[in-house]
Amino acid sequence: MRTGCSTKSQRGRCAPTGVWLLLLLLLPMALGVQALSGSAGAATKSAVPPFTHPTKALCKRANYKIGYTVFSGTQPFADLVGTGIEKAAKSIGCVTILKTIDNDTGPTAVSNVKTLISEGINGLIDFNILEPYQPAIAKEMKSAKIPGDAVIGATLPGWPGVGAKDYTSAYKDGLYLADQAKKRYPKTVPYVIGGAEDTSGPLILGRYTGALAAEQKVYPGLPSSHIVEVQTKGLETTAYSNALSALSKVPSGSLVLLTGVNDEATGGLFKAAVARGFKKILVNSYGGDTYGMSQVCSQSNYYVGAWYLEPLVWGRDALSVVLDEINNPGMHIPKTVGVLGAEIVRSGAEKLHCK
Amino acid sequence: MKEDRVLAQPSVVATTNAGPGKTFRELEDERLAAEGVRRVARNRNFVRRLQSQGLVLVFIVVFVIMWVSSPYFLTTGNLLTAASVVSILGIMAVLETLLVIAGEIDISVGSVMAAVSVLLGLMAAAGMNIWLAAILGLLFSAAVGVINGVVTVYFKINSLVTTLGTYSIFLGLAYALSSTSTVSVGGQGFDVLGSGSVGSIPVPVLFFVGIWLVVAVAARHSRLGRHVYATGDNYDAAVRSGVRADLLRVGLFVAVATSAGLAGIIVTSELGAAAPQIGTSYLLSVITAVILGGASLRGGRGRMVGTLVAVAILGVLQNGFALLQFSTYLEDTVLGCLLIFAVLTDRLVRRAER
Incomplete structure (x- = not known):
């Protein structure tokens, strides 16, 4: 067996004979270690499953009945989450989805969960936006010993949540907006107008604090008088009315940077800034629904883009998590499985929405 | 009736007061x-004054608090804002006040x-041309008013129940038709309704002031106004004295719904967007403005000046809370407190009148 180098020119790229011998000796040991680490890897894999990749490997049973309770049958974002769940279920092949809609009515949501449990579901995906009714839903699940997760919306006590990485994605949203502002108006210290929603709990509030933290990073030492928090309740009208009033604090001619908790709230802030006569306005929408995208298209002088939250991925991940919970009871699953999303600028929005 | 007899005593006393031959006990x-009787009258006047001037006092207190708390509050631009x-709330509150005076209520706005x-x-x-669409929208809202009025008046259903039903029906319809999504609306100068101004006065303010003036004058100085009060105060008596109370009430339902339609058009214009969520924040505030302004839910009582002051209070609160960056929870709490204050004052007035 030739293990050395035959020519002078090859020597530089060849290992000495002794090294090859050593490798031969080590090979069986290495294989043994690999086998061991493989089993250890498998053990690690089952302890921390790949929550966000539903595959046929999740089909430990012939069929799973998964309940999906959702607050709206028509809201576009909820629709896309539902489509994500259905698509993932179809690709896995062993999942039947049973869906109920409560039209954003808490007691109906709780009653729908009871109905789903009586229909024999193995797990539940809960997409509601009314925080106060979530404990009641969690209680029903606990007493029926049904695992589940929440598409956030609102948190489901005791169960993981799948949704936007609220703080982080808003941070990215704010960062992109502030960077754009710095490029376009390098010497101007802006006024940061942030749409908040204190009625939907701390996670959604992270959208405000995240964006603000990023803007403060780009503009270190931003005076507190340049930070204006506007309560929006997640609604365009409330955002508009409150921003219209709050903008009285901002001197005319200032550069204003606008972000909100969703596309509609951001739109309300923008309309208020226009109505108050501001010219230097930069907006980064948050959510990326059709309205937000249409604003990116039609108001491209002001909208630098929209942070797209990828609702299809939310549905896919929510199904994956609940199947992992059913297959591996008692397994530790992170409290939040977050989807970061991505910035969509006009060129990206054009392909989807601009006409 | 017992109260009526008590109140009737003074005239009896007055006619017999001068009569001779009375014992000391009778005179006493x-x-x-x-x-x-004088004490009752004094109480009544005091509570009435409390209701009308107390409202102005509340306005002054709220105004001064906001003025002191925020240096941006007392500027022309901010006050116009x-x-x-x-004004959106005011447009609906003015006509809702008339309806409440007539003894009905509409919560479907x-x-x-x-x-x-x-x-x-x-x-x-x-x-479709946006202006034509707006006119059709107004006609649609008037039709909703006809439904509310006819069901309430001719089928003798409580107006709270009727309008709760139509509230649910048309909100559901709005969500279903829109798929809960927001749609951009604009062009053809449509934004002038919500964002335009004449001089420095915003167009929505002109709408509000115009409607308030017409309704206030009509309520105080026209036969129609007297009929509204008469219908709310005593329906049977009003009908017996020739008031076409049923038709009047239907007409008021139509007016309230049309004002809500107009408010919807103005909000759509100022946002440049149509959405089913736009009415969410108005229900509580419209009713609060009406009751805070002194209109009694039992009908027969209410003043347009009161509604104007109440609308101004709510405007100052909304503006001040936004300027001071207060939580929306606090705003809701204050609204609730004002509502209870208004109802308690109404109860005091009623009690004093007995």
């Missing part, structure tokens, strides 16, 4: 009765706003 009884924001906004968006998206 008459003196005590007259004093009691506050007026513009609250928020859903009518939403439905009109969504219809406007759909018609504009289908290529």
